[in-house]
Amino acid sequence: MSKTLFSGLVFCMSGTLSKGRSEIEKIIKNHGGKVSSSITKATTHLITTQNEFDSPTGKVSKALEDPERVSIVNEDFLWDSISQSTVVPVKKYLFGNDDGDDEDDKDDEEEEEDNAQDDVNFEPKQKKRKLTQTTDVVEPLVKFENFSLLNDDLLFVIFKYLNVEELIRLCYVNSKFYSLISDESNEETVTFLINVRNNYLNSRVASMKPSKFFQTIHNCEYDEDDEDERRRRYMTPEEVEEESKKEKPVVQSLVKSQNRMTLSLEKWKTWKNKHVKAIKAYQTSHKNAKRSDYKYSLLESIKFRRFMDRFFDCDFIYARVSECDDDVDTDEPVDGQEEERTNTFKGGLKSQLRKILNHIEKFEEISFGRHEEEMYENYPKIYYEWIKTNAAKLQNIKSIYMMEVPQSDCEVSWLHHNDITEILNSLPKLSIWQSKGSIDLQLQPNISHVSLRSIILVSTGLSAPLLTNLFTAYLPNLHHLELFLGTSDQGGDFPPELLETTLLKKEETGIFPSLTYLGLRNYEHINKISKAIFESAVAKRVSTIDISLGNLYDKGVKSFIEILENGINTDFMCLEVLDVHRNYISKEMRARLLELPVVVNCVPSSDNYADDDNQEEENEDGDDYGDRYIALSE
Known part of the structure; x- marks a missing residue:
């Protein structure tokens, strides 16, 4: 090893290289070179990647200002110089040089050949599940051919105990069964599907901790723990045990109102009628809409429910x-934290x-x-x-x-x-x-x-042009709309009236006719539109309304809670879940929300000042929220 090979050379690095940075720095120094963390007057070489060069980072941009002094090279310049015990000519390693590009293409071909071993050994994986689930075991199927004892009556009894996965699988493999189960003109079929759906939902809720229920309905990266969970971190084991015996608001609400999520024939007919009305209105504003575009059957709603549950359970096989x-260390996740x-x-x-x-x-x-x-x-x-x-x-x-x-x-x-x-x-x-x-x-x-x-x-x-174009898009089967609306200081340049005149109109415009989840989250002006949300036509046909992570306080809640209380079994018959957690609502108002016969999450913000004297603290325009902040503003 030549300890003077890179004497007089100063290297800077940018991007992900084949070895950790600390290891490469050590190698350079062992061969007499120096390393700088940024491009300085002394820097002679910037070692980087093609991606960094194509979309120049700060270091690449700085080096490009003086290409005669700083050579922008790929890392092979290092390894070839070391292997040959001499500083090799830089030309073929330069980015932007034709000879260098040819060499890169050759390296890509060699790398692709090396990757063949990955094709042999690779096994895909799923994310770490948030909920404890058993491993699925695929068993060989038994075909009941020429089994005369398996008559229609017995088959009907068997089908009564189908779970959702089996139902969906049968629909895929047997077109006759799919046609049968899709015929909702037959009330017996509808009743069967309702039972399948309710059994699935009940077993799903029973399989998870009640406190985790709300993590399975939306993106939970910025959710806050229950206030009791936060206190536990500072408790002794004895105090934790005593605390676990107490009732929790989220748990109480789920237990008390779980039946609200049960589908009945009346509820299904109400939702279907609202859906059909929305589709007709939607078609008037989208002239190229086709009736065949819409999938609003009970079977499709069950399939979608299972699909989104898999998604929020982190059950998709991902790349x-x-x-x-x-060389960056990855910390092990703490208990309860997703990996x-x-x-x-x-x-x-x-x-x-x-x-x-x-x-x-x-x-x-x-x-x-x-x-x-x-x-x-x-x-x-x-x-x-x-x-x-x-x-x-x-x-x-x-x-x-x-x-x-x-x-x-x-x-x-x-x-x-x-x-x-x-x-x-x-x-x-x-x-x-x-x-x-x-x-x-x-x-x-x-x-x-x-x-x-x-x-x-x-x-x-989110910007006004983006929201305007989103709300006029043709999305006939959109079930889940989750928008982190944000703050005007960070690009949320739209006035609250934009939402009121598009998404939240009182009359039925049919916007997103298949919607079941409406999430207007992380919004600084949520108090200004809270009444409009619950007066809108779209809110009266969804099953979940999510206005969490904002700075909602009592004034905003007062604007809609009577609307909900008076219409919970009429206009809002379809509403099952209300999420207003991580806001600034007082204890008194949270107690009133928990009296609603729907599943409610109203866990307050960890910096909640709602019980102090700042409930009404704002200026005439309502833009000064005192010590109230949305969850995600940076």
């Missing part, structure tokens, strides 16, 4: 791609994406994480282009999470996006779109997507 430093998803494959972004594509038939979901070291400068172009280029091979992907980046890596308010219209158009079978961040997040007017069932936009502020 995860992210740029990460190999962060790790990359499915090793290597740089291009290598990971190539391997995912090789195994694409094994995945249901793709999670796109960090795309460069300094994400606050550029949108993830490499991900957007990869999806559009390979769309034909991605048609069986059910869910996409764009920019699933932990806040420790980058604030949500710094995450960039681009126009997602082309991505959605290229994936007509996509069911779930979830993204984090909203800088430059765009959607073109008049977009149409028949298969999209769920949209989740986690942000610190």
Whole structure:
């Protein structure tokens, strides 16, 4: 080993390299070189990746200002120099140099050959489940051919005990059974499906801790623990045991109002009538709408319920791609905390994406994480282009999470996006779109997507153009709309009236006629629209209303609670769940909410000042919220 090989050279690094940074720094120093954490006047070489060069980070941009002094090279420059015991000519390792590009292409081909071993050994995985579940065991099927004793009466008895998974499987494998079970003109069929649905829901609720129920209805990354859970962290074991014997508000509400989630024939007919009315209104505003676009049968609602339960249980088989430093330690999750998803494959972004594509038939979901070291400068172009280029091979992907980046890596308010219209158009079978961040997040007017069932936009502020185009989009089968509306300080530049004149109209416009979950979360002006929410037509045909994570206080609750109390068994017959947790509601008003015959979560914010004297603290415009803050504003 030559201890003077890199004497006089100063290296800087950017991006994810084949070895951890600390290891590479040690190697450079052992060979006489120096390392700088940023581009300085002394820096001679920047070691980086093709992705960093294509979408220049701060270090790359700085180096490009003086290309005569700083050589931007790939890491092979290091390894070849060490193996040959001499500093090799830099030309073929330079980014932007034709010779270097040819060499990169050759390396890509060699890497692709090396990846063949992954094809042999790779096994897909699912996220760590939030709920304890048993492992499914696939048993061989027994065919009852020529079994005369298995008559129609006996078959009917057997079918009465079908679970949801078996019902869905039968629909896929037997067209005659599917036709039979889809015929809702037969009341006996409807009754059977209602029983299947209720049995499934009851067994599901019974299988989980009541306090975890609300984690399974929405994105729970920014939910807060129950106030009792927070206190437990500072209790002795004896105090914890004593505390566990006390009733908890969320648990009480679920136990008291679980029957509200039970479907009856009357309730189903009410929902169906409202749905049909909404579809007719929706078709008047979307001239190209076709009746065949809509899936509003009882069977479809059961299938969708199971689909979204799998999604929120983290039960999809996923592929995860992210740029990460190999030398970064990952902490073990504490009890009750969900484990962060790790990359499915090793290597740089291009290598990971190539391997995912090789195994694409094994995945249901793709999670796109960090795309460069300094994400606050550029949108993830490499991900957007990869999806559009390979769309034909991605048609069986059910869910996409764009920019699933932990806040420790980058604030949500710094995450960039681009126009997602082309991505959605290229994936007509996509069911779930979830993204984090909203800088430059765009959607073109008049977009149409028949298969999209769920949209989740986690942000610190959604723009007026984005919301306007979203609310005029043709999304006939959208069941789940979850918007982190945010604050005007972070891009939420829309006035509250925009929501009132589009999504929250009193008259039935038919907007999103299949909607069952309405989530207007993390909104600084939630008090200004709270009454409009419950006066709207859309709120009277959904089963879940979620206005959590905001700064709702008593004034906002007073504007709608009488509407709910008076119409809970008429206008709001379909409403099952109300989530107003992590807000600033007083104990007295929370107690009143818990009297409603629906499942309510009103766990207050951990910094709740609701019981002090600031309940009415605001200026004439209602924009000064004192010490009240939304959950996610950075």
